[in-house]
Amino acid sequence: MKPDLHIVGAGLTGLTAAIEAAERGWRVTVAEANPRPGGRARTLAAPYRANLGTHAIYVDGPWWAWLERRGLTPPIVEAPRHATLVRAGGRLGPWPAELSQVIAALPTEAPVEESLRAWLLRHVDARTAEAIVGVVFIFTFDHDPGRLSAAFAHQRLRRAMAGGVRYVTGGWSTLVDLLAERAAGLGAQIRTRTRVPALPAGPTILATSLATARQLTGDRSLTWPGARVTTVDLGLRADSGPDWFRVMDLDARIYAARYGLADPTLAPPGHELIQISAACAPGERKADAERRVQHLLDESWPGWRAALQWYRSALRTDCTGAIDLPGTTWHDRPAVSRGDSLAVATDQSAAPGLLAEVGISAAQLALQQLGETPMLAEAHMRV
Template sequence: MSGSTPGRLAGTFRGFPATFSAGGHHREACLVKPDLHIVGAGLTGLTAAIEAAERGWRVSVAEASSRPGGRGRTLAAPFRANAGPHAIYVDGSWWAWLERRGLTPPVAEAPRAAGLVRAGGRLGPWPDDPGRAIAALPAEAPAGESLRAWLLRHVEARTAEAIIGVAFIFTFDHDPGRLSAAFAQERLRRAFAGGVRYVIGGWSTLVGLLAERAAGLGAEIRTQARVPAPPAGPAILATSLATARQLTGDGSLTWPSARVATVDLGLRAGGGPDWFRVLDLDDRIYAARYSLADPSLAPPGHELVQISAACAPGERKADAERRVQHLLDQAWPGWRAAVRWRRSALRTHCTGAVDLPGTTWHDRPAVSRGHTLAVATDQSAAPGLLAEVGIAAAQLAVRHLEDRRVPAGLPSSGTRGVA
């Protein structure tokens, strides 16, 4: 992860507040040799840096890219696109953690604009039946049974497949019906509980808040700093699970995840449709006009639409993009002539863990990897939904190293944060 000048932040990062630069307090902290190294300055790594600095650790964070954020980075204007569809849940432990520290970003709720569903090849308004069926499902489901098998014991087959299609939104899997019923049902409950919000200005807003707090607590954040192996001494690898596997050579650092094609479009708004989001139950596609929730994401008179399409094993990016185009032809007639900017990608191992029947988050790769090493990712053995997993893993990683830093029975020294 290769090199800006050690001991300071590399200037102000584009897309971050102007105050996010090397300050006197931060520079003084860098004169002292760090006693905790964190690899990766995404949301997980920055959370670990804050947690550790609050407990009195002298922290150094190495980030391979030119600025912090990882998959939480947002493009600069004019179209401020996140790395695929993003939402934050205000009913979870991560939001509570942010609130206690005064780090909650400004957020918006989903607009009341229409939501459309494509099922059986036809596009129409969201039907009432799946929503009522989801609300009537038992609160808990078995981990040892697939979502499809469990649903078929409670609803008729057509409704079951509709619910499985909905589950794509928070699993990104090409067939959520194959996943653990417990895994999927926990996420169904959260998704329909009303806690979904959208970060104003894109997720770099939140990244900036976390990075500023970490630096303010004395953490050194080095960008363009590529690390070829785990640092000596106490260290947290807050990377993807695949990168942690490469750095450590530990083949057990693996867990199922999804493949998804993303298509981002900057469109001229004139004559466009009035929907906020479209869910394609047939082809496992989710599209949202994020600029309708947050107009700052696109220039005046334009819209930012971000789309994700599940990719089956072996499916090519081009094939997934054709499915997206077919959906847009129905949902936004004439969209091609309105395109002013576009971006597409095939994202692998970027959507968090998925648990298959017979497994739970406890079975994923452990955060603790020895006396002085921890691995914190969104596929680690930690609870939560999507990005919350990496945040919980970061907290577990710091506690793991703290337990080995302080002799049993003695209080930690230097703690200056909140729980």
């Protein structure tokens, strides 16, 4: 058996790392501060089973293939065939088919050094460019995606428009339970309600946020730009609901989806769960973002206030994945390897992927780099 491996954080990244490490023969211990595994992928208890973090999974990505190879794919559903409402240029209406056509006609490659907005303005008119910038908000959560690297934004735009997004039946906790059960079955010890005050001795993967990794290590270089997002979750009676599944406010950077339509198990019979994300500009308060969300609901679902049964909101900072500014790529983010026995695997680490896929890719890179410890290497040399 290889020496013990400590993993701090039992979110999707930490659980993936635990499974793969145990498969390779490590004795694994996972420490999780919360009462149950999942990290930001936890799902609230009934009656309204809202997800705490990202709300969908892309089935065209490498992590989905990893899950398939292990028989760990959760039950999923596609987006319902209800209407999608879009606000662009001040007008709220159906998704404009011509916007899809324009996006599809963009060059297949975009430059790293140029901003998305500047690159788009060389190919489309200003109004269309701003609409596309608004679409990019949906999978970056940034308040102004036009400022991001054109290569970074365009690559993810192509994936998002390909339609690979799915929703996990029962919420993210369904997948978390599958991963935790497999990790435990392979011998990994998952210790919940365990807060780690200092770096463990021996090989360690910090599968946390960059901020937590920075605090544990004292390494001030563990930083990268992220987004500020206000999330609003609503439980509503469904008797007066409109005929849309999602609303994308490309002007105000708001995305609202009726997850209860995709998965009725998320809300009691006759009720719906709506989850909403609103990008926050620097300095914008949560209350101001909530007012923008409520204004959009007033337009798109006039009876929502009378149907309201449950409401929660939160301001989330740097917890929606990495964003790359012009002149940078994922290679420029904080390195996964931090020495012979320490690795940092977060959604903002130097690894490829879309949203949470970055942390999972980082965990796999970490295991490759920790694959043979100096102690084992010395033993091999003596032999």
